[in-house]
Amino acid sequence: MGAIDITAPAAANQRQAPLSMSRPLLVLEGIEKGFGGAQVLHGIDLTINDGEFLTVLGASGSGKTTVLRLIGGFTEPSAGRILFEGADIVSVPAYRRPVNTVFQDYALFPHLTVAGNVAYGLEARGTARDVLRPKVAEALERVALKGFDARYPSQLSGGQRQRVALARALVLEPRLILLDEPLGALDAALRRQMQVFLKQLQREIRTTFLLVTHDQEEAIVMSDRICVLDAGRIAQIGTPHELYYRPASEYIARFFGDNNLIEGRLGPSAAAVRFVETAAGRLMVSTKDQSDVAEAPTGTPVKIALRPEAIQVAPGSEFENHLSGTIRDVTFAGAISQIVIQPSGETARPLTIKLASRAAGLGLSRGQPISAGWRSADCRILLR
Amino acid sequence: MQTVKHRWKDRLQRVLITTLVWTPPIGLIVLPLAGFLAYSFFALDNGEIVHRFTFGNYIRFFSDAVFVPQFLRTCLLAAGVGVITLLAAYPVALLLWSLEGRAKHLMLVLFVIPLLMSYILKIFSIRAILGGRGYLNTLLMAAGVITEPTPFLLFNLTAVFLTLSIILFPFTLLPLFVTLERIPKALIQASSDLGGAGWLTFRRVVLPLSWPGGVIGASFTFVLALGDFVTPQMVGGPTGLTFGRIVYSQFGLAYNWPFGSALAVILMAAVLAVLALAARIGRSQGGPP
Numbered sequence: 001m002g003a004i005d006i007t008a009p010a011a012a013n014q015r016q017a018p019l020s021m022s023r024p025l026l027v028l029e030g031i032e033k034g035f036g037g038a039q040v041l042h043g044i045d046l047t048i049n050d051g052e053f054l055t056v057l058g059a060s061g062s063g064k065t066t067v068l069r070l071i072g073g074f075t076e077p078s079a080g081r082i083l084f085e086g087a088d089i090v091s092v093p094a095y096r097r098p099v100n101t102v103f104q105d106y107a108l109f110p111h112l113t114v115a116g117n118v119a120y121g122l123e124a125r126g127t128a129r130d131v132l133r134p135k136v137a138e139a140l141e142r143v144a145l146k147g148f149d150a151r152y153p154s155q156l157s158g159g160q161r162q163r164v165a166l167a168r169a170l171v172l173e174p175r176l177i178l179l180d181e182p183l184g185a186l187d188a189a190l191r192r193q194m195q196v197f198l199k200q201l202q203r204e205i206r207t208t209f210l211l212v213t214h215d216q217e218e219a220i221v222m223s224d225r226i227c228v229l230d231a232g233r234i235a236q237i238g239t240p241h242e243l244y245y246r247p248a249s250e251y252i253a254r255f256f257g258d259n260n261l262i263e264g265r266l267g268p269s270a271a272a273v274r275f276v277e278t279a280a281g282r283l284m285v286s287t288k289d290q291s292d293v294a295e296a297p298t299g300t301p302v303k304i305a306l307r308p309e310a311i312q313v314a315p316g317s318e319f320e321n322h323l324s325g326t327i328r329d330v331t332f333a334g335a336i337s338q339i340v341i342q343p344s345g346e347t348a349r350p351l352t353i354k355l356a357s358r359a360a361g362l363g364l365s366r367g368q369p370i371s372a373g374w375r376s377a378d379c380r381i382l383l384r
Numbered sequence: 385m386q387t388v389k390h391r392w393k394d395r396l397q398r399v400l401i402t403t404l405v406w407t408p409p410i411g412l413i414v415l416p417l418a419g420f421l422a423y424s425f426f427a428l429d430n431g432e433i434v435h436r437f438t439f440g441n442y443i444r445f446f447s448d449a450v451f452v453p454q455f456l457r458t459c460l461l462a463a464g465v466g467v468i469t470l471l472a473a474y475p476v477a478l479l480l481w482s483l484e485g486r487a488k489h490l491m492l493v494l495f496v497i498p499l500l501m502s503y504i505l506k507i508f509s510i511r512a513i514l515g516g517r518g519y520l521n522t523l524l525m526a527a528g529v530i531t532e533p534t535p536f537l538l539f540n541l542t543a544v545f546l547t548l549s550i551i552l553f554p555f556t557l558l559p560l561f562v563t564l565e566r567i568p569k570a571l572i573q574a575s576s577d578l579g580g581a582g583w584l585t586f587r588r589v590v591l592p593l594s595w596p597g598g599v600i601g602a603s604f605t606f607v608l609a610l611g612d613f614v615t616p617q618m619v620g621g622p623t624g625l626t627f628g629r630i631v632y633s634q635f636g637l638a639y640n641w642p643f644g645s646a647l648a649v650i651l652m653a654a655v656l657a658v659l660a661l662a663a664r665i666g667r668s669q670g671g672p673p
Binding site: 072073074093094095096099100101103104105107108109110111120121123124125168169172 | 589
């Protein structure tokens, strides 16, 4: 494969609010789905807004692909409604839905050329040849495959096939494009390139993208919003920022950001904070936006989610939480160094800290005593 | 020293395996065929085979007014059988393909079970259907289409055509079905997703991708029909003469092995030509070589 420029300018990485964010395009309402006795989806309520990049994230078996297949029209819900701009499309067959899918493994037609594949949907609509040709050419140019018209899928690399599949959907100018683990078969470097490319493309053509993936990094990089599925239920919906900084449950906290999870019991509360009694001592946690935590009874078992990069070594007095311990391990990983410390409390679990390697290079070594601290606002109480 | 020994052992082993693999096909297929090829260049003198090289048998085939038209008529018959089984196999294969699980396997077995039955049994069953007092005549009379049994159903070329089509049907069906099964379901979904309703998906995706399997199946059937002499013998009667019967008669009745061999060689050349053509069609589909 030639060196094709699919890297986006730096601007593509800046997060900006999508256009007309508030207008719902597709709404899933109380969707239930079972396959021969096994319940795959439980009461899914999900709104996809016009112009946004929404990712359905989940482990395998979470039901994420089923959500996509329901919207594409390849399977029917056992109960619930699928509203497209207010109209129920459950009984509309796939070939008449205003959505197009980029399939996992691409599902390119092996007997048609690249141009034939891209033209397929237009031909199915009876588009005239003289209209069709420039559209196909434009779609191929958009995915940086200009000049590949006459090739067959078997003559393309994985990344190129992926872009043909994308062009095949794009050329129909659908309101919603469904992407089923589109980057799963690509190697890591190409995957990162494609993440940026897809995100940039989505902004350019202002089309709603629904991506299904199991890769949280991919979800964070590309999405405006992420819907996390856990065993057929929605665990949390929010922006990548929200999921990262305000996880709603232990499941989300584990999924995003390698959070430290500190077990404890709720103690007394004060203005916008709550104390938690842990093996490492009494810790202070902010309860901002968490009225349920503020009101929960004292003694309730909880976990504190604490992101590794929020912990400061040798902290100053502005950090409400302090603890001392010994360094168990130091791992250098390029720009970031990871330090595992053992707090001095008898039953306290080790904590992982991530520091910029520049800051960590202060001669930290195994067995050395250390003090660490973090702000009450940088950690979060999880009731479930 | 040791490596040299090893290499020697390896080579011996390779020679041994190669010999074992190639002996049966060469001994059982290539040599007998070569024998027939050699015989086709011999002559017959007073019922004795004369081992003297001659093109006489081939000259006789092309100069005699009987053989070439008969050969072409048999080719046409076999091609007709191939085409009609292909046309019949498509709906059946599509039906099988659309079924799921147990129903699919049951139906497949039903269609393929004739392959397990004795040839003679199948032919007599068909004679019971096509015969003067057979089911078909009885049915047609009961329906008032005809007043007395029609003789056109049995002991002529039509009967040969019908019988071969029925008996050889599974040979066309199976390769076609297997090819359909190999089409990824995602392609069908992709077509549907891109706006292709049922008929378009069939025409633009299913047909082009399954066509090679159908062609291969139909050419199997063609080849089997071309050389067959049992069916024409059993249901063909005096007018249902085919090339296979003529070849058979040269060996079994006239005891003219050289001429029979020449006819068999010509038959085989036709078969190889058709198989080569089918392979080409099969390869031309599904993108570049």
